[in-house]
Each structure stands twice: as structure tokens, then as C-alpha cells.
Amino acid sequence: MAEGTGPRLLAISDLHVAYEANRAIVEGLRPGSEEDWLIVAGDVGEILADVEWVLRLLSERFAKVIWTPGNHELWTPQSDPVTLRGEHRYRRLVEICRALGVATPEDPYPVWRGPGGPVTIAPLFVLYDYSFRLPGQLTKKEALARAYETGVVCTDEFHLHPDPHPSREEWCDVRIAETERLLAARDASLPTILVSHWPLVREPTAVLRYPEFALWCGTERTADWHRRYNAVTAVYGHLHIPRTTWYDGVRFEEVSLGYPREWERRQGPPGRFRQILPAEDDR
Numbered sequence: 001m002a003e004g005t006g007p008r009l010l011a012i013s014d015l016h017v018a019y020e021a022n023r024a025i026v027e028g029l030r031p032g033s034e035e036d037w038l039i040v041a042g043d044v045g046e047i048l049a050d051v052e053w054v055l056r057l058l059s060e061r062f063a064k065v066i067w068t069p070g071n072h073e074l075w076t077p078q079s080d081p082v083t084l085r086g087e088h089r090y091r092r093l094v095e096i097c098r099a100l101g102v103a104t105p106e107d108p109y110p111v112w113r114g115p116g117g118p119v120t121i122a123p124l125f126v127l128y129d130y131s132f133r134l135p136g137q138l139t140k141k142e143a144l145a146r147a148y149e150t151g152v153v154c155t156d157e158f159h160l161h162p163d164p165h166p167s168r169e170e171w172c173d174v175r176i177a178e179t180e181r182l183l184a185a186r187d188a189s190l191p192t193i194l195v196s197h198w199p200l201v202r203e204p205t206a207v208l209r210y211p212e213f214a215l216w217c218g219t220e221r222t223a224d225w226h227r228r229y230n231a232v233t234a235v236y237g238h239l240h241i242p243r244t245t246w247y248d249g250v251r252f253e254e255v256s257l258g259y260p261r262e263w264e265r266r267q268g269p270p271g272r273f274r275q276i277l278p279a280e281d282d283r
């Protein structure tokens with residue numbers, strides 16, 4: 001353990017290791033203490049072998065790794081020999097994680113008992129349902145038509161297959177029901193850290209450069225989850241806009257690394273973890 005460093009709960013997302021420069025950053029990711037836990041909030045990569053490589057490396061370095069899928073893990077790219085789609089692909093990812101001892105949304109929620117704990121860490125997979133529409137857009141159809149007109153269309157439309165669900169929003173509907181069931185069954189005496197690739201509330205999407213992209217960023221149906229499930233912090237990624245914001249007194253942490261063209265413009269070295277616990281004011 002590094003001197004003066006106690007156990008910490010850290011987080012990162014959007015490692016996007018299809019980029020060689022990001023792969024090099026991942027190789028350099030190390031805990032400050034052998035007792036550190038790491039949350040990986042989705043978008044590790046698209047190729048299943050890449051995702052497995054990253055999670056294996058991190059699970060060998062951290063005492064515990066908690067993963068939830070991003071949209072990129074759920075794509076079925078032509079370059080991947082694994083051709084599983086949708087739900088089947090997600091289940092394969094869960095099997096890969098379980099073999100490595102990495103916690104997934106399908107496993108019992110781990111409890112952090114280090115500084116700032118005890119707190120339940122709940123990795124959530126709820127997807128999105130096109131409800132983050134712009135003012136005046138009443139339906140998904142209308143909102144998508146506008147997105148196609150402006151040329152702002154998420155690649156999920158072509159690579160994220162919902163099989164066997166009829167659509168991505170119907171898959172989201174199933175995930176919400178299942179996730180609400182799991183959250184209701186948690187130990188209600190403990191606060192939570194809610195981890196989802198997509199933000200649980202809509203507000204963070206207000207700063208998107210292309211507002212139409214919000215369609216692929218979440219669902220209105222999770223807007224009160226941070227209050228309903230007693231969250232101390234919500235961890236998310238997907239937007240590639242790392243920052244801390246507060247809603248209803250709950251800390252929201254966007255923890256993404258992002259693409260090289262994005263992190264190259266930021267101050268400081270890329271690939272720094274966000275410290276979730278202990279929180280600054282607990283130390």
C-alpha cells in the first residue's frame with residue numbers, strides 16, 4: 001500500500017480500448033492501495049476479447065471490480081468473431097465477468113465497508129427509451145426523424161441490436177422492471193452508490209454539443225431513483241464530459257476517459273480515476 005493511502009472506492013468509464021492510445025492508458029491503470037475497489041461504468045470496448053482483456057487486467061490489480069455495460073459492449077461489430085446480439089451478448093459479457101470475479105448487474109450488490117461505508121454499490125443496466133426528447137417532440141418517431149435530418153444519429157441504431165426484444169425501448173422496459181425488483185430487495189438500511197453507463201437524470205445532457213444526441217442517453221423513468229434508493233453518489237459515463245454535479249443533494253460523477261481527441265484537449269494526465277469514497281469531506 002502506498003504510504004498514507006487507505007482503501008478507496010474509485011471509478012472510471014468509457015475506456016474505449018479500440019484506440020491504441022487508450023489501450024496504453026489502461027495498461028497504466030493501477031490502484032493506490034491493494035485494497036482499492038474500482039467501478040468500470042461501461043464502454044470498455046466493442047470486441048468481447050478486448051473487454052475481457054481489460055477486465056482481467058483490472059481484476060488482477062484491484063481488490064474488487066464492478067462493471068456495468070455501456071452501449072459499445074452491446075454492439076455486434078462485424079470485426080468481432082463473436083456474433084451474439086442483444087440480450088445474448090449481454091449474458092455472455094456477464095459470464096466473462098463472473099469467470100473473472102467481476103461484479104455485474106446480475107450479481108448480489110457488493111457492499112463497500114471501507115472509509116465512507118458501509119454502502120451498497122448497485123451496478124445498473126437500464127439502457128434508454130428515447131424519452132430524452134427535445135421540447136415539442138412528442139414521439140420517438142418525430143425525434144428520430146429530426147435527428148436523421150440534422151445528421152446526429154447514434155451508431156447504436158445500426159449496431160446495438162435488441163434481440164430477442166422487439167426494440168431497444170422494449171428491452172429498456174424489461175430492464176427497468178428487473179432492476180427495480182433487485183433494488184427493492186437490497187438492504188434498505190444502507191445508502192447506495194448507483195452505477196449506470198447512462199445518466200439516471202436528464203440534466204447532464206443539457207450541455208451536449210448536439211442536443212439531439214440526448215435521445216440515446218437515458219430514460220425519464222429513472223429520474224427519481226437517486227432519491228428513491230437513498231443514493232449518496234450516482235456514477236455514470238457515456239457523455240464523455242467528465243464532471244461533478246449535484247441533484248437533490250446527491251453527487252453525480254461523470255467518470256469517462258473518452259476518445260483520444262477528447263482527452264488530449266483536457267488539462268492534466270488522462271486516465272485518472274475519480275475517487276468516489278471516501279468523499280472529500282469524509283477524509
Ligand SMILES: [Fe+2]
Binds near residue numbers: 016238239258
Ligand atoms: Fe463512450
Ligand SMILES: [Fe+2]
Binds near residue numbers: 197
Ligand atoms: Fe456510451
